[in-house]
Amino acid sequence: MKNPIIKTFPQGGVHPHDNKLSAGSPIARLSLPKTVFIPVAQHIGSPAVAVVKAGDKVKTGQVIAQGAGFVSANIHASVSGTVQKIDEVMDSTGYKRPTIIIQVEGDDWIEGIDLNSEIRREIKLNPEEIIKRVQDAGIVGLGGATFPAQVKLSIPKGKTAEYLLVNGAECEPYLTSDHRLMLERGEEILIGVQILMRALKVTQARVGIENNKPDAIQVLTGLAAKYNGIEIFPLKMLYPQGGERQLVKALVNREVPPAPAGLPIDVGCVVFNVGTVFAVYEAVQKNKPLIERVVSLTGPAVKKPSNFLVRIGTPILEMIQAAGGLPEDTGKVISGGPMMGRALNSLDIPVTKGMSGIVLLPRGESQRKEVLNCIRCAKCVSACPLGLEPYLLMTLAEKKFWDRAENEKILSCCECGCCSYICPANRPLLDYLRLGKLTVMKIIKSRKSHG
């Protein structure tokens, strides 16, 4: 049974070429590297605190850094071996962060983890136990936001969850890790959805998938017939369809109030990425912590665009080599997709929990073009999915009119990049919007602290 209505969000958005070059490559397990580099801060919130020291022997799955408080996440050894040292290593954000470096000596797992590939369907844990298990497993939002999952599962007082929404849109060009996961691990994902529904005490779950993945829509729709309360919805191919606000609007026709205050729970929704849902399945049904994830390694000149199941902490160079080596003409290496990803300055940067893909762009696509005068074409206004006026916000940020920028709702910006993407004059709209957001947030903070 296919759902005939293709849903989407009502305003803005752009149509980048989807370039899903690695969509046909099944998930392949990447062999273990010689050394892994595991940062203690791979999530939003407080960095985890290292509980191992140089010289310690660790086993795969063992906690090596303890989450510091509720908004934090445990970090586990992704291999077995010897802790070489804890040092400052640059991660995909470009900052040097404390990182546990482990010399790999095989793959010896700790006790109590079910490594059998058999699917475990029966859910035995109660909601509190599920949340505890998710927290212990160090699960964060794998779509890239890296928000600790147990926080989302704990509904604040006064709010109620009605819907669990699952993000399978994967609207970023190039990336295919969620797509492959839905094709190959569809049943596990749906069991994960059931687990999350139980934890949230909701009876309805909706999975949204962009309709450039008809095979994934078909597979999950077929499987969902066996599960109560799970519906699969095809979504229009329109970036940023997988943005939290756009997804909620498309799937349940509710508008999450503007950032920074508004959250999906304000309209009764909790949103998880399919990758996160799969990790929840493994944590709850297999007692397996988050020590590996699927990462797409792709790009126009990549010999074998691939989807790898990679241990956290593996340098991205290992994946690049497994996909046929670094193309001669590579000019930019992006962690994440080309719309919202970060450009990396090194191939030694380790895979972290939030890394959904590595995109290698050729030199010709790496440089920005010459910035011209704004011709007031209003394309940025019509492309903005949040109804902002990027051309105006950029001018206000340039001229440091912070009060006006705040009044014009600069903090609502989700940094999706539609404005910069569409601008015919190549204006760095989003750069200035980011600068404006940061400055306005600082001003608000100091205003609050001064009473």
Place this chain on the structure above:
Amino acid sequence: MDKSKLLTISLSPHAFGEFSVRKIMLGVVAALLPAFGAAIYVFGLGAIQVILVAVAAAVFAEYAIQKFILKGPVTITDGSAIVTGVLLAFNLPSNLPWEMVIIGSFVAIGVAKMSFGGLGNNPFNPALVGRVFLLISFPAAMTNWPKPLVNRLAVTDALTGATPLAILKEGIKNGEKVLDLMPQLPSYADLFLGNIGGCIGEISALALILGFIYLLYKKIITWHIPVSMVGTISVFAGILWMVNPARYADPLFHILSGGVLLGAIFMATDLVTSPMTPKGMIIFGVGIGILTVVIRVFGVYPEGVSFAILIMNAFVPLINKFCKPVRFGESTAHG
């Protein structure tokens, strides 16, 4: 260090769309081609001369100002001066002496565009400023229209006639009824196809509508301004016509004659000088429509599109201030 191995670092996004300023400008020129063809067919060599002189003078003016006065980068390759030149020429009679055309181009580029800071910063449509400057400076030459389909090989026409709007205005002033004037006016078919006197680019409604479809298809403009402007003119002129058909022309005549379609499709939609939100664009189009009919019916000039657009250009900053896009999630936030 091996520079060929260096990686580029920049903030997202890392992908960009296919729009560029040059593509937009050349798209506008392409959309003007049907009207250009109609002009050559109807007015002959005169039209070609005016267009070529206007474009050359506009591009030269921009080049000279950027090179010798501003001593900065020269941006004539963006195509915007070509668009200004063509649009100015389209708003001139085909027998206008070339020196006046040059003056018009210089005013359009020098005064209306470059003195405000160049492309993107001008509050008023440059081509229309050039046209209105010429209309006020050389009123005789600017209202001396060659007859259609005659003397097409001459660049200055001896045979001239009034535009349909001028015939109407003059007749009504002399106390004649619209119905009695009808034999002097061209048929609707001639108005639609362009077999009428008038400015170079405004005569053929058909050619202009083809250009409109192209602009919409290429997503260079949206429907809001042309539809709201033409819609307002038909409603306003329609009400007047129903009240007193002896004194007021019917709405179809208003739309097909004069510069309504050229103005609605190519002049009012000028990206730089029109509002930024759909709501603002509709207010802008409605304002132009009302002012056009007011000037045509109650003013001294037979035609009012240029003035109406320039007046509404002045309101654009105000419109932008008050017409905000629909902010996502605001309705939920306020209950």
